[in-house]
Amino acid sequence: MSTRAVRGATTVKENTRGAILTETGFLLREMMEKNSLKNEDIICILFTATEDLNTAYPAAAARELGIVSAGLLDYPELKVKGGLKMCIRVLMLTEAIVAQSEIKHVYLNGAKILRTDLLRDENRVAVALDGPAGSGKSTIAKLVAKELGFTYIDTGAMYRSVAFYCIDKDIDYNNELQVISRLDNINIAVLSTKMGQRYLLNGDDVTDLIRSPEVSEGASKVATYKAVREKLVALQRECAAKQSVIMDGRDIGTNVLPNAEVKVFMEGQVEERAKRRFEELELKGITTTYEEILEDIKKRDYNDSHREHNPLRKAEDAVLLDTTHMTIEEVKDYIVEEIKKHIKEEE
Numbered sequence: 001m002s003t004r005a006v007r008g009a010t011t012v013k014e015n016t017r018g019a020i021l022t023e024t025g026f027l028l029r030e031m032m033e034k035n036s037l038k039n040e041d042i043i044c045i046l047f048t049a050t051e052d053l054n055t056a057y058p059a060a061a062a063r064e065l066g067i068v069s070a071g072l073l074d075y076p077e078l079k080v081k082g083g084l085k086m087c088i089r090v091l092m093l094t095e096a097i098v099a100q101s102e103i104k105h106v107y108l109n110g111a112k113i114l115r116t117d118l119l120r121d122e123n124r125v126a127v128a129l130d131g132p133a134g135s136g137k138s139t140i141a142k143l144v145a146k147e148l149g150f151t152y153i154d155t156g157a158m159y160r161s162v163a164f165y166c167i168d169k170d171i172d173y174n175n176e177l178q179v180i181s182r183l184d185n186i187n188i189a190v191l192s193t194k195m196g197q198r199y200l201l202n203g204d205d206v207t208d209l210i211r212s213p214e215v216s217e218g219a220s221k222v223a224t225y226k227a228v229r230e231k232l233v234a235l236q237r238e239c240a241a242k243q244s245v246i247m248d249g250r251d252i253g254t255n256v257l258p259n260a261e262v263k264v265f266m267e268g269q270v271e272e273r274a275k276r277r278f279e280e281l282e283l284k285g286i287t288t289t290y291e292e293i294l295e296d297i298k299k300r301d302y303n304d305s306h307r308e309h310n311p312l313r314k315a316e317d318a319v320l321l322d323t324t325h326m327t328i329e330e331v332k333d334y335i336v337e338e339i340k341k342h343i344k345e346e347e
């Protein structure tokens with residue numbers, strides 16, 4: 001047996017002795033059961049409570065469970081701005097046979113939000129973010145993913161990679177048969193790195209090469225081909241099966257992840273969207289004009305919403321968000337709140 005650390009946290013609905021001892025007791029039992037621990041295995045337990053909980057010592061719940069020989073200590077939690085309210089956190093040191101990496105940490109009630117990375121497996125969450133070009137989807141999705149520990153999947157990058165392949169290999173992307181006949185030679189993979197998600201086309205990192213207006217136009221064209229969509233949608237679903245994701249695109253809520261727990265459809269005035277995209281491309285050193293971008297976006301908006309297979313459309317159960325007059329921070333906070341609401345409803 002070796003010494004191991006088990007973390008846990010929970011929230012209570014009211015500041016009463018009964019609520020604090022019941023929820024803490026439940027949390028301790030879950031931590032022990034999930035890790036097959038007996039009372040005598042436990043060396044010590046440290047508890048913290050937020051300042052809004054002052055009617056009982058959480059440690060008393062351990063004594064009620066018959067944990068008599070372990071050392072117990074209560075602390076006040078740090079008063080960090082925006083921190084979770086009515087929360088009890090636990091750190092248990094114990095003897096255990098399993099490696100530390102096998103230890104199961106337990107987050108219950110509202111405290112699930114503290115470790116969204118542990119929501120994967122049966123509790124993983126899928127967030128579908130759809131909308132037209134320049135509505136801010138990718139900027140927002142990256143921020144939300146960072147805040148909640150989700151993986152961001154940019155499905156547009158996959159259609160762009162197919163278009164890039166065609167341009168690079170001198171295949172006419174307007175010719176459906178030609179593109180489809182080469183589909184088996186196109187392998188796209190998503191790689192998680194310290195620099196964020198990277199998109200590999202037949203093993204080569206094309207993430208920075210697929211943002212040009214030419215590739216945008218090609219992507220919008222190849223995205224109308226049924227066989228291309230089927231291949232990429234399968235890859236997108238595979239990505240979402242493994243982890244909690246926020247995925248952006250045109251048909252995520254309607255087709256790729258129809259059971260996504262949270263769906264948001266972002267829109268914005270086309271002039272504002274073109275302005276944002278123009279500034280983004282200028283920063284990347286890609287030479288173009290505002291007028292060109294406006295034309296490109298209008299054309300893609302039309303193509304994306306009028307194509308036969310999985311057009312750009314708001315899912316009936318998606319929240320509609322017009323971002324024209326919203327700041328990035330406002331949109332991000334709104335979506336994070338929607339996700340937190342969902343997690344709380346699941347309790």
Ligand code: CDP
Pocket residue numbers: 132133134135138155156157159160216219220221223248249250251252300304
């Ligand atoms: O970033 P931007 O909104 O300009 O485009 P993107 O998300 O990178 O997508 C490029 C093109 O791929 C779009 O214009 C769509 O035609 C297509 N696409 C699609 O059909 N379905 C998706 N789920 C994602 C993108």
